[in-house]
Amino acid sequence: MNIAIAQSGGPTCAINASLVGVFKQGLLTKEIDAIFGSINGIEGIINDELLNLKSMIKTNEDMELLRQTPSTMLGSCRYKLPEMETNPEVYEKILHTLQLHRIEIFIYIGGNDSMDTVVKLSAYLDSVQSGINVIGVPKTIDNDLPVTDHTPGFGSAAKYVSATVQEIIRDSSVYSIPSVTIIEIMGRQAGWLTASTCVLRANGEEAPHLIYLPEAGFSAERFIEDVRKEMAKHKAVIVAVSEGVILPDADEFQSGAVDNFGHKYLSGIGKYLEHLVSEKIGCKVRSIELNVMQRCSSHICSKTDIDEAERIGRHALTAALEGNTGKMMYFRRVSEMPYAVTIEMTEAENVANKEKCFPREWISPDRNQVTDTAISYFLPLIQGEVNILMKNGLPVHFQRPLQMR
Amino acid sequence: MNIAIAQSGGPTCAINASLVGVFKQGLLTKEIDAIFGSINGIEGIINDELLNLKSMIKTNEDMELLRQTPSTMLGSCRYKLPEMETNPEVYEKILHTLQLHRIEIFIYIGGNDSMDTVVKLSAYLDSVQSGINVIGVPKTIDNDLPVTDHTPGFGSAAKYVSATVQEIIRDSSVYSIPSVTIIEIMGRQAGWLTASTCVLRANGEEAPHLIYLPEAGFSAERFIEDVRKEMAKHKAVIVAVSEGVILPDADEFQSGAVDNFGHKYLSGIGKYLEHLVSEKIGCKVRSIELNVMQRCSSHICSKTDIDEAERIGRHALTAALEGNTGKMMYFRRVSEMPYAVTIEMTEAENVANKEKCFPREWISPDRNQVTDTAISYFLPLIQGEVNILMKNGLPVHFQRPLQMR
Numbered sequence: 001m002n003i004a005i006a007q008s009g010g011p012t013c014a015i016n017a018s019l020v021g022v023f024k025q026g027l028l029t030k031e032i033d034a035i036f037g038s039i040n041g042i043e044g045i046i047n048d049e050l051l052n053l054k055s056m057i058k059t060n061e062d063m064e065l066l067r068q069t070p071s072t073m074l075g076s077c078r079y080k081l082p083e084m085e086t087n088p089e090v091y092e093k094i095l096h097t098l099q100l101h102r103i104e105i106f107i108y109i110g111g112n113d114s115m116d117t118v119v120k121l122s123a124y125l126d127s128v129q130s131g132i133n134v135i136g137v138p139k140t141i142d143n144d145l146p147v148t149d150h151t152p153g154f155g156s157a158a159k160y161v162s163a164t165v166q167e168i169i170r171d172s173s174v175y176s177i178p179s180v181t182i183i184e185i186m187g188r189q190a191g192w193l194t195a196s197t198c199v200l201r202a203n204g205e206e207a208p209h210l211i212y213l214p215e216a217g218f219s220a221e222r223f224i225e226d227v228r229k230e231m232a233k234h235k236a237v238i239v240a241v242s243e244g245v246i247l248p249d250a251d252e253f254q255s256g257a258v259d260n261f262g263h264k265y266l267s268g269i270g271k272y273l274e275h276l277v278s279e280k281i282g283c284k285v286r287s288i289e290l291n292v293m294q295r296c297s298s299h300i301c302s303k304t305d306i307d308e309a310e311r312i313g314r315h316a317l318t319a320a321l322e323g324n325t326g327k328m329m330y331f332r333r334v335s336e337m338p339y340a341v342t343i344e345m346t347e348a349e350n351v352a353n354k355e356k357c358f359p360r361e362w363i364s365p366d367r368n369q370v371t372d373t374a375i376s377y378f379l380p381l382i383q384g385e386v387n388i389l390m391k392n393g394l395p396v397h398f399q400r401p402l403q404m405r
Numbered sequence: 406m407n408i409a410i411a412q413s414g415g416p417t418c419a420i421n422a423s424l425v426g427v428f429k430q431g432l433l434t435k436e437i438d439a440i441f442g443s444i445n446g447i448e449g450i451i452n453d454e455l456l457n458l459k460s461m462i463k464t465n466e467d468m469e470l471l472r473q474t475p476s477t478m479l480g481s482c483r484y485k486l487p488e489m490e491t492n493p494e495v496y497e498k499i500l501h502t503l504q505l506h507r508i509e510i511f512i513y514i515g516g517n518d519s520m521d522t523v524v525k526l527s528a529y530l531d532s533v534q535s536g537i538n539v540i541g542v543p544k545t546i547d548n549d550l551p552v553t554d555h556t557p558g559f560g561s562a563a564k565y566v567s568a569t570v571q572e573i574i575r576d577s578s579v580y581s582i583p584s585v586t587i588i589e590i591m592g593r594q595a596g597w598l599t600a601s602t603c604v605l606r607a608n609g610e611e612a613p614h615l616i617y618l619p620e621a622g623f624s625a626e627r628f629i630e631d632v633r634k635e636m637a638k639h640k641a642v643i644v645a646v647s648e649g650v651i652l653p654d655a656d657e658f659q660s661g662a663v664d665n666f667g668h669k670y671l672s673g674i675g676k677y678l679e680h681l682v683s684e685k686i687g688c689k690v691r692s693i694e695l696n697v698m699q700r701c702s703s704h705i706c707s708k709t710d711i712d713e714a715e716r717i718g719r720h721a722l723t724a725a726l727e728g729n730t731g732k733m734m735y736f737r738r739v740s741e742m743p744y745a746v747t748i749e750m751t752e753a754e755n756v757a758n759k760e761k762c763f764p765r766e767w768i769s770p771d772r773n774q775v776t777d778t779a780i781s782y783f784l785p786l787i788q789g790e791v792n793i794l795m796k797n798g799l800p801v802h803f804q805r806p807l808q809m810r
Contacts, residue, residue, distance in 0.1 A: 075579050164702065
């Protein structure tokens with residue numbers, strides 16, 4: 001029997017660790033011969049673009065390197081499977097590739113869009129009695145998947161974001177004049193990553209003084225009031241804001257500046273709030289976007305996150321071998337102190353295309369902070385450091401051999 | 406005898422290590438009683454705002470924490486001393502504070518603007534036969550000070566930038582469609598930090614495929630041509646561009662604002678080039694600003710940099726004790742393989758208000774890359790990792806006690 005693995009959606013620091021988990025479990029399973037990697041998610045299956053992973057990941061060091069390499073080693077896709085009725089050809093192509101290579105298990109590592117693929121594909125493969133099992137492994141820095149306590153990739157992103165915000169706090173406090181620093185953090189619909197900066201309070205930091213999440217609603221007037229209040233207490237006010245925070249008067253998101261082509265600059269919420277503070281308060285103000293560094297800064301990944309990501313990959317293969325299909329693996333937190341999770345299984349359709357927002361009851365009444373309960377939730381996820389292999393003063397990344405790129 | 410230390414200019418990851426160096430050497434020197442820290446650079450001396458460092462930095466662990474804490478623990482300033490003739494009152498205030506506290510040595514850690522202060526202040530203190538010595542310790546992530554082989558703070562910034570660019574390379578390579586990623590890196594007049602990304606070639610990376618420095622001149626047309634050429638060879642083209650790169654036809658990218666020293670505030674070359682690629686080539690393109698993270702990401706600082714920063718601080722105090730004044734300490738590279746530097750002394754006026762640009766002969770003929778010689782220059786500066794003390798999964802920072810903030 002052969003198996004195939006693919007990675008999908010936005011990159012994280014942990015998605016390659018899940019790949020390593022499936023791969024390691026595959027090596028330990030006698031009945032498994034080839035382990036294929038599909039290039040660019042499900043597209044590699046559709047187009048029959050597969051790599052033989054055993055000839056690429058050859059040593060324990062290769063696996064260690066892969067664990068510390070961010071992004072998706074196999075590439076990714078944003079491709080959404082069409083409905084079977086409207087486009088059966090795609091499904092037939094997939095079946096053809098899987099049968100051609102005697103693939104009996106397909107593990108798909110991705111977010112809620114990828115779980116949609118798991119649902120549709122497993123239903124189709126069942127309907128034609130192919131005997132091929134499909135299992136989903138969650139990943140996303142957004143932490144917005146239902147059912148699971150948290151998602152692989154989130155802990156590393158949260159660790160990077162909080163460590164970086166702490167450094168920005170130091171950087172912001174050097175001058176004698178009052179200032180406001182606005183840090184824009186990823187999360188379109190869900191504010192988990194922005195909220196996670198509250199962990200700094202566990203280390204005695206007072207900042208971020210204000211935390212704004214998409215779930216809390218937002219008003220520009222209230223924001224300016226909040227900032228004024230904090231400026232009365234702190235010389236350097238630090239604001240963490242989720243990119244998904246939306247202003248009712250969204251047109252104002254354009255800075256008004258025009259480039260050489262006459263395009264208006266579309267800027268994010270951070271830049272917008274910077275201009276707002278400048279106009280309404282007139283103090284020193286800057287905005288900082290943590291950008292893709294939030295999802296790829298493996299050099300400060302969470303050991304808890306990377307270890308869990310590998311472990312859930314192993315469990316996914318075991319579940320598929322036991323005959324399960326159309327499921328997603330997930331974490332259940334069984335103990336807070338000491339922190340412990342078990343890995344369970346749910347129907348992928350419980351997760352596909354759904355989002356889990358930050359709990360309302362963890363948002364402060366003023367809607368500009370999060371409660372201490374949130375700290376207890378987040379802290380275990382950022383614990384531990386991976387001993388990163390370095391060369392020439394830089395982390396070493398695993399790369400596909402040139403002829404396989 | 407008492408001594409005073411101050412920190413000035415933009416924050417770095419190494420400026421607190423230099424403070425630790427002066428402090429440690431002070432502890433070892435029997436004739437030194439109090440070691441004062443001046444709050445917000447020279448302003449603390451003018452306004453008599455001093456901290457007793459011995460009552461604040463009490464243990465070896467405090468010193469270790471301070472070494473791993475970014476930014477300036479004593480605060481900073483951008484204050485430029487007026488000419489003595491036009492404003493003698495400021496100088497008299499300084500003299501008053503120094504004499505009031507029996508301070509006979511003043512160590513100023515900063516960049517080329519701060520060396521202007523060292524020049525003026527030492528001349529004044531000499532002219533009134535005060536017997537007070539002033540010594541400058543260099544620091545800047547820009548690496549643009551004359552005389553010295555490199556500046557404390559630069560190695561850590563370069564290590565962060567290259568490690569992060571490597572992660573962005575992985576992040577950029579996941580999708581099957583061609584793309585261009587533009588990374589904007591700090592450096593107003595000098596492209597050292599942007600150029601330092603060439604070290605990735607030592608680890609087998611082909612990217613950044615294009616490197617643009619202020620020293621090389623820039624043309625939008627040539628840039629688009631360069632990008633097209635690289636797109637023919639690589640699916641994901643990575644461009645590193647210095648914030649100081651100026652387009653002859655893009656005045657609006659400079660805000661026009663100037664700081665106390667007459668520096669222009671530059672911003673937005675990355676965003677500008679993003680729009681240019683979008684308009685002229687029409688492919689997927691994004692720009693990323695590494696922002697203040699370049700100067701404060703202590704969690705991935707260079708051990709070589711931090712150790713050297715401490716060492717040059719120690720030497721500064723020794724030089725002052727030996728009767729020197731109006732000088733700046735600097736590094737001379739005495740051997741490339743193995744890397745070795747000695748610490749020497751130069752007149753501060755050789756450095757004050759001057760800049761050292763990236764060497765023309767290290768820029769490729771096409772003006773869009775740097776030569777291998779540059780790799781040999783940069784590599785030693787980013788070597789080694791500091792064993793960072795962590796708590797709750799986050800680096801621990803040294804902070805002034807609340808009543809001393």
